[in-house]
Amino acid sequence: MRKADYGRIADTYDASRPLFEEVLELWITIISERVGPRQRVEFLDLGCGTGRFSIPIATRLGYSVTGADNSEEMLEKARNKEDGDRVRWSMQDATRLSCPNASFDVVFMSHLLHHLDEPLDVVGECIRVLRPGGVILNRYGPMEDIRDDPEHRFFPGSVEIDEARTPTVKQVEEWFRVAGFNDISTDVIAQQTYRTAEERLRNAGLRCTSVLTLLDQPAVEEGLEAFRRYVSDNPDDPWLLMDNIALTAGRKTEKMVIENADRS
């Protein structure tokens, strides 16, 4: 799989991926509901990037947050943000975490698994580092929902790349089941990512999703031209503002039932 280079993307990441206060608050509420009331929450944000979620989760929910990523450039951006010192930042490969077994109550991932050749290894690491009763939360754009978004409709080369790497909801739920999680469920949230169509168009020019960074310049230019024409003809089309984002959750059982445990 061709990989997006987050060393280069780091400089434009936050500017090109808006997370408005209302959207952030929506996700913080959903995450806290999924985590439920607990005395102290050790929270791992895996593939944390620039800390778009790690920092507000630490400051607003009071969780003890570790942000882990394998890009030093993304972590550097996170560290230097206001309240960046409220999170422990850690350079980690999600397929081989250095964290001990059973050290977190929650593992959260946002837009991570499609970057990995072996997503099941990552989900396996998540269940290993979770305590019994711990929760996994995966936030992502499922293939069935992103296939017809503007970044795919106007840039058809994106579809081929994402078909090869981006899971459907069914696929993510299957990975969770195979790894041993229980109580698996998915919510698909209609999120207003953009306030205006022009903003989405401008961000496409900044290659606002990793798939756009994998297209060559002529394909991007051609897509931007088609996008521009559409925006000019349909400036108020709500499709240009919205995204469907899934959150798949699972729980590590309190006690693993060991088959034939009383045979000796």
Ligand SMILES: C[S@@+](CC[C@H](N)C(=O)[O-])C[C@H]1O[C@@H](n2cnc3c(N)ncnc32)[C@H](O)[C@@H]1O
């Ligand atoms: C699309 S960004 C998401 C960042 C953040 N979670 C967010 O939603 O803003 C994907 C992140 O995954 C990280 N990443 C990719 N492969 C990784 C791996 N094997 N281990 C850890 N992080 C990885 C990238 O460096 C990047 O920061």
